Amino acid sequence: MNLARQTWAFVRKDLRAEVQRPDLTVTSGLLAVTSALLLAFASKTPQPSMAPAALWIGATLASVLVSSRLYRAEFDGRLLDILLAGPLVPQALFLAKTLVALVVLSLIAASSLILCLLLFESHVSGPWSLLVITILLGSLGLAELAGLLGVRMGGEQTDLVVTLAMMPLVVPVVLASGRATGALLGAAQTARSATDWLGFLAGFDLIVGILGLWIFPALVRR
Amino acid sequence: MAEECSHGRHRRMMTADLDKVNQQGASLTREEVSAVLCQDVWMRFGAAYALVGVTARFERATPTIISGPNASGKSTLLSIVAGLLRPSEGSVLFFGSQGPLARDKIRDKLSFFGQGAVVYQDMSAADNLLFHARVCGLTSPMAHSRSLLEEMGIDWQDPKPCGQMSHGQRRRVGLARALLTDPEILLLDEPDSGLDRASRIRLAQLLMRKAQRAVVVVASHDELLCAHMDAQVIELDDGRVKTADTSSSRQGKQGTGDVPGAGH
Numbered sequence: 001m002n003l004a005r006q007t008w009a010f011v012r013k014d015l016r017a018e019v020q021r022p023d024l025t026v027t028s029g030l031l032a033v034t035s036a037l038l039l040a041f042a043s044k045t046p047q048p049s050m051a052p053a054a055l056w057i058g059a060t061l062a063s064v065l066v067s068s069r070l071y072r073a074e075f076d077g078r079l080l081d082i083l084l085a086g087p088l089v090p091q092a093l094f095l096a097k098t099l100v101a102l103v104v105l106s107l108i109a110a111s112s113l114i115l116c117l118l119l120f121e122s123h124v125s126g127p128w129s130l131l132v133i134t135i136l137l138g139s140l141g142l143a144e145l146a147g148l149l150g151v152r153m154g155g156e157q158t159d160l161v162v163t164l165a166m167m168p169l170v171v172p173v174v175l176a177s178g179r180a181t182g183a184l185l186g187a188a189q190t191a192r193s194a195t196d197w198l199g200f201l202a203g204f205d206l207i208v209g210i211l212g213l214w215i216f217p218a219l220v221r222r
Numbered sequence: 223m224a225e226e227c228s229h230g231r232h233r234r235m236m237t238a239d240l241d242k243v244n245q246q247g248a249s250l251t252r253e254e255v256s257a258v259l260c261q262d263v264w265m266r267f268g269a270a271y272a273l274v275g276v277t278a279r280f281e282r283a284t285p286t287i288i289s290g291p292n293a294s295g296k297s298t299l300l301s302i303v304a305g306l307l308r309p310s311e312g313s314v315l316f317f318g319s320q321g322p323l324a325r326d327k328i329r330d331k332l333s334f335f336g337q338g339a340v341v342y343q344d345m346s347a348a349d350n351l352l353f354h355a356r357v358c359g360l361t362s363p364m365a366h367s368r369s370l371l372e373e374m375g376i377d378w379q380d381p382k383p384c385g386q387m388s389h390g391q392r393r394r395v396g397l398a399r400a401l402l403t404d405p406e407i408l409l410l411d412e413p414d415s416g417l418d419r420a421s422r423i424r425l426a427q428l429l430m431r432k433a434q435r436a437v438v439v440v441a442s443h444d445e446l447l448c449a450h451m452d453a454q455v456i457e458l459d460d461g462r463v464k465t466a467d468t469s470s471s472r473q474g475k476q477g478t479g480d481v482p483g484a485g486h
Contacts, residue, residue, distance in 0.1 A: 002359065009356040017344055077392075078338040082399075085304035085334035085409070087358055221306070 003092050010096030028065045029108045032058030036112055040119035048122035052181035055116045056174045059109045059142060064163055066104055067146035068153045070097050094216040098147035105139040125186030130194055137201040138177030145169050148212045151220050176201045257281040258437050263312035265298050272298040274461040285429055285438035287448055290458035296441035300409050304334040333405035335413055340396030343385030347376050347395045350384060351402060358403050370398040389416035407437045414444045426450035
């Protein structure tokens with residue numbers, strides 16, 4: 001009960017702040033858009049097979065930026081200390097931040113998808129519903145990692161260490177999301193169907209989510 | 223509830239003090255069950271010791287002021303009591319209970335007011351209090367939040383984000399937040415910082431009232447606060463308890479031997 005109530009309180013606060021001043025979405029989104037534009041202009045002719053890569057490279061870069069800013073309000077004024085000393089269930093903070101990151105990253109990935117379809121002259125050949133699920137599951141994987149590792153950001157040295165630690169962890173998400181998207185855009189060079197990759201993504205998200213809930217209290221009490 | 227850590231090789235305690243701590247742990251008196259006890263607390267950061275065998279007792283009815291110069295260990299001691307730091311050695315007992323489960327239970331009753339802005343900068347004062355009320359699960363927080371803010375001299379309807387308020391105003395909003403849950407243990411780290419003289423005197427009066435029902439511990443080196451509170455004063459110096467007495471004893475009663483909170 002506490003977990004759900006506190007999670008909702010944080011989600012509501014953060015989303016309200018993001019609606020009033022969408023710093024996180026705009027800065028992270030611009031990063032994703034810029035990387036897609038660079039990839040598009042780097043090739044002389046549009047290559048549809050590059051669309052999934054451009055989409056998920058951009059989303060990954062955006063997730064790193066999101067993770068570094070996700071807990072900024074709590075770090076300012078040492079609010080995290082106050083919350084942790086009180087009745088806060090640490091897992092509620094992880095869940096809330098993951099959900100907020102999921103909303104932001106899903107928006108960015110959806111916008112980037114449209115941009116990539118245009119830039120790389122690609123088209124959707126599979127069902128749109130599976131594409132939506134791919135966006136959500138891929139964004140969820142990135143959001144979980146951002147919610148988990150972002151809490152260790154904020155120090156002069158930890159930013160670099162956490163960013164370096166995050167990169168290998170996002171590889172499974174990027175690969176699976178890229179392959180699934182590629183299969184749905186008709187550009188994949190693989191025999192595995194999109195649903196296989198989505199199954200892999202769902203499993204990865206579940207494992208990271210459970211591990212996150214387990215280790216977050218230790219991570220946050222630094 | 224204790225957070226204990228045994229690093230025997232660093233244990234540098236006098237035998238008499240050790241006996242005292244052991245006696246406290248073995249048989250708890252009624253006073254100890256109604257108090258927060260720091261038992262032989264050591265805190266080490268790398269090679270440096272922030273706290274050196276601090277033993278102190280914080281009781282209801284008598285607020286405690288932890289004083290001392292900068293870097294004397296005041297904030298570290300409060301952070302340990304708040305559960306934000308795990309002591310290198312020693313333990314903290316809350317009302318005679320110890321253990322991680324007991325600490326989880328005490329979290330609902332503990333409020334910590336740290337250094338810094340202590341409020342969300344992009345939210346108004348009212349929104350800050352309502353958010354904390356939701357986190358703490360208060361059922362009807364509106365009236366209580368409003369009266370607390372007004373007691374602190376902050377306009378409930380002021381839509382200005384706390385980031386645009388003065389430092390003193392932000393601290394007062396933070397104080398209202400700390401008092402929101404009517405905590406049984408109130409830990410305040412330099413709550414007087416940024417407050418003018420009149421506000422500090424009002425703060426002292428407020429804390430004296432709160433201390434009737436709660437364990438109140440304040441880290442401060444403000445003489446004005448000390449002068450306006452009938453409090454137990456524990457002076458830290460270089461991580462050690464230098465002196466411990468009460469306001470009344472400082473004003474006339476000599477001797478500190480029977481004053482709770484004495485350590486090293």
